[in-house]
Amino acid sequence: xxxxxxxxxxLEKRFGAVRAVQPSDLRIGxxxxxxxxxxxxCGKTTLLRMIGGLEHPSGGKVFIDGxxxxxxxxxxxxxxxxxxxxxxxxxxxxxxxxxxxxARKRLTPARRQAEVERMLxxxxxxxxxxxxxxxxxxxxxxxxxxxxxxVLKPKVLLLDEPLAALDKKLRENMQIELxxxxxxxxxTFILVTHDxxxxxxxxxxxxxxxxxxxxxxxxxRELYERPISRAVAAFVGEMNFLPGxxxxxxxxxxxxxxAGLGPxxxxxxxxxxxxxxxxxxxLRPERLAIQPASADRPVFEVRESTYFGNRTLYQLASEHLxxxxxxxxxxxxxxxxxxxxxxARVGLxxxxxxxxxxxxxxxxxxxxxxxxxx
Amino acid sequence: xxxxxxxxxxxYIFVLYLPIAFIVLFAFHDSVYVSFPWRGFTVKWxxxxxxxxxxxxxxxxSLIVAAITAVWTTATATxxxxxxxxxxxxxxxxxxxxLLLPLALxxxxxxxxxxxxxSLLGVELSLGTVTLAHCLFCTPFAYGxxxxxxxxxxxxxxxxxxxLGEPPFRTFCRVTLPLAWPGILSSLxxxxxxxxxxxxxxxxxxxxxxxxPVYMWSQMRFPxxxxxxxxxxxxxxxxxxxxVVGSQLLRRKGGRQATGSAA
Numbered sequence: 350x351x352x353x354x355x356x357x358x359x360l361e362k363r364f365g366a367v368r369a370v371q372p373s374d375l376r377i378g379x380x381x382x383x384x385x386x387x388x389x390x391c392g393k394t395t396l397l398r399m400i401g402g403l404e405h406p407s408g409g410k411v412f413i414d415g416x417x418x419x420x421x422x423x424x425x426x427x428x429x430x431x432x433x434x435x436x437x438x439x440x441x442x443x444x445x446x447x448x449x450x451x452a453r454k455r456l457t458p459a460r461r462q463a464e465v466e467r468m469l470x471x472x473x474x475x476x477x478x479x480x481x482x483x484x485x486x487x488x489x490x491x492x493x494x495x496x497x498x499x500v501l502k503p504k505v506l507l508l509d510e511p512l513a514a515l516d517k518k519l520r521e522n523m524q525i526e527l528x529x530x531x532x533x534x535x536x537t538f539i540l541v542t543h544d545x546x547x548x549x550x551x552x553x554x555x556x557x558x559x560x561x562x563x564x565x566x567x568x569x570r571e572l573y574e575r576p577i578s579r580a581v582a583a584f585v586g587e588m589n590f591l592p593g594x595x596x597x598x599x600x601x602x603x604x605x606x607x608a609g610l611g612p613x614x615x616x617x618x619x620x621x622x623x624x625x626x627x628x629x630x631x632l633r634p635e636r637l638a639i640q641p642a643s644a645d646r647p648v649f650e651v652r653e654s655t656y657f658g659n660r661t662l663y664q665l666a667s668e669h670l671x672x673x674x675x676x677x678x679x680x681x682x683x684x685x686x687x688x689x690x691x692x693a694r695v696g697l698x699x700x701x702x703x704x705x706x707x708x709x710x711x712x713x714x715x716x717x718x719x720x721x722x723x
Numbered sequence: 724x725x726x727x728x729x730x731x732x733x734x735y736i737f738v739l740y741l742p743i744a745f746i747v748l749f750a751f752h753d754s755v756y757v758s759f760p761w762r763g764f765t766v767k768w769x770x771x772x773x774x775x776x777x778x779x780x781x782x783x784x785s786l787i788v789a790a791i792t793a794v795w796t797t798a799t800a801t802x803x804x805x806x807x808x809x810x811x812x813x814x815x816x817x818x819x820x821x822l823l824l825p826l827a828l829x830x831x832x833x834x835x836x837x838x839x840x841x842s843l844l845g846v847e848l849s850l851g852t853v854t855l856a857h858c859l860f861c862t863p864f865a866y867g868x869x870x871x872x873x874x875x876x877x878x879x880x881x882x883x884x885x886x887l888g889e890p891p892f893r894t895f896c897r898v899t900l901p902l903a904w905p906g907i908l909s910s911l912x913x914x915x916x917x918x919x920x921x922x923x924x925x926x927x928x929x930x931x932x933x934x935x936p937v938y939m940w941s942q943m944r945f946p947x948x949x950x951x952x953x954x955x956x957x958x959x960x961x962x963x964x965x966x967v968v969g970s971q972l973l974r975r976k977g978g979r980q981a982t983g984s985a986a
Binding site for chain 2: 436440
């Protein structure tokens, strides 16, 4: 990232003795769709509110488009926020809500009207200008909150869990809508969400937060396929963690011995490894494949199966493993022998190229300290 | 059991409102004596009210005091409630307590202490001193109404307004005031009524410009004027009930609006 449109340096927030946000660095590019992802209470909303000027940082600085906005109140910042509760003014009509921030801009009534109409078209609610907010659904209020912020052409749009209150189908539609809007207006979006799927589908880049820290900041594919720590791997999607030992390491490949799965040739890790090092191997459930049991393969016993329609989640146990492995198996309607009952004995192959070596916690975890996300 | 409870409630309400009913009843009684047997219906006492010496003046006094008290306490309590509902500052709890404490003080104590202070300072008793006392006395009422109004509204909409570019004062005018309007009206009505009905402070501090309750008290010395006082009391009751019911209706409307915005 060469073009740091938003530059956050050592930004932190303390509430008394509680450190809501540890000193964090973050650089976000112009026009980027950026997400802050983490469980509730991880500090993501506080970080967002500090960018918007709704919360005073305890330390650090925020730069937007080259200027220091750390001390500016929210009404002087080139940012606008879409609140989780929508915060639509109940005493104003839809049109008055959208035009609310335009009062400062000294437009002629005709221009203002045109802007409102344009926004209503953009959010696909044409003709809604005279409606009262209490006649509208959650999804509609959500879109009006978006329009009210976007009409001011902010440099940055901040979205605080904007879709959390909507039901699943509507949420999926709104996700597509959000992505479309962001492409159309070309404004930098910063989205706060606890929904990893939402973050993965919408974002150009994602920062995963936990306990006030940014653990990793990457593009969705990299975040999902190459997590740098166990915490990130566990939070984003399903993940199996297997204890292993390095038997051979060179620049392009690492041979790992994993109890129960045998030797695996996996891509090199970010850190330097030597033969004999203890590691944790992270493997996605969909990167494991159930095979018929045979003598030359390790044998697992089916503990549990959970049917998901297009696929089935199996829990496979082995005497070599402390915890059962999760395996996703695509359901094949053509084959009757494709279903494994609990108690069945099966074989397993792993897509070793998709495995990720995580430094062993005992050998010194790296998922501590302020992560620099550039 | 259920029937017994019902009977208790009815008895309670009966006892509560019986004296008031008697006042209204005897205001229409065609006799100077407040006693049965009933001698006939009349509205002449109401007519005589307009000729009674000093009555109109005391009514004017009361209206002036109540109006100033209502506007002043509602305005200051609105600001105080907004500050304590929205901001964090040292001593906030102490200030909140201090604003509500006069509710717990006996009015006689407030009256005596104010009388002492005014005489120490050499301030002559007048309608002004009554107004000051009523402002002190009514502040907790206004503050309580406005605090619950602002707590019900939440800070979200004000934050949204500021985020959309409106500085604090413009946000106050465009969002806070319009949404808090039911609370403000309710507070105006409540404080007006409390001040209008207040007797003890006015008795201590009004000197020779009595308010209506003080005037009514003074008329009690003349037995033949009792029906007049009853007629006046009937009007005051009517006015007070209207104001209190109105303020409650507005408050409920305000509460509904507040919850509507949070959805």
